[in-house]
Amino acid sequence: MKSVFQLIASIACAVVLTACGAAASDTKPVVIDPATQVAALTVTDLTVGTGATAAAGNNLIVSYTGWLYNSAQPDGKGKQFDASTPGAGFSFVLGRGTVIPGWDQGLVGMKVGGTRRLLIPSSLGYGPGGSPKDSNGNQTIPPYAGLVFDVTLISVN
Numbered sequence: 540m541k542s543v544f545q546l547i548a549s550i551a552c553a554v555v556l557t558a559c560g561a562a563a564s565d566t567k568p569v570v571i572d573p574a575t576q577v578a579a580l581t582v583t584d585l586t587v588g589t590g591a592t593a594a595a596g597n598n599l600i601v602s603y604t605g606w607l608y609n610s611a612q613p614d615g616k617g618k619q620f621d622a623s624t625p626g627a628g629f630s631f632v633l634g635r636g637t638v639i640p641g642w643d644q645g646l647v648g649m650k651v652g653g654t655r656r657l658l659i660p661s662s663l664g665y666g667p668g669g670s671p672k673d674s675n676g677n678q679t680i681p682p683y684a685g686l687v688f689d690v691t692l693i694s695v696n
Contacts, residue, residue, distance in 0.1 A: 590651025
């Protein structure tokens with residue numbers, strides 16, 4: 540009886556280990572292109588504004604353009620993926636988590652009328668998942684993408 544138990548246990552272990560090995564081999568490693576990576580949040584004032592200063596809790600209206608980071612391109616500006624509607628601006632409350640963390644951190648202290656360039660690492664952007672896919676299954680921002688934004692602060696309320 541003891542040898543039957545040992546035989547059944549050995550077969551069960553073999554089946555489990557085989558199944559685990561098969562599942563593990565289906566997983567493909569993530570290969571990250573170093574040219575698409577930003578090491579840390581970098582904030583550069585292209586134009587220093589003279590108006591009110593942005594702080595957490597303020598409602599901001601900004602105009603912006605966003606690019607995928609590509610170290611081989613001037614200013615790291617790879618493919619453009621988004622821009623605010625001309626003349627309309629984009630409104631959000633700073634520091635509430637309604638935008639990517641790179642914006643919540645990178646726009647603090649900016650003055651109205653100023654333009655700021657943000658180089659944003661994926662950890663403060665869309666991370667390992669990238670942006671959500673649209674209804675056609677397309678993804679604007681790929682996983683682990685570094686981002687570049689030029690942001691002009693229009694108003695602070």
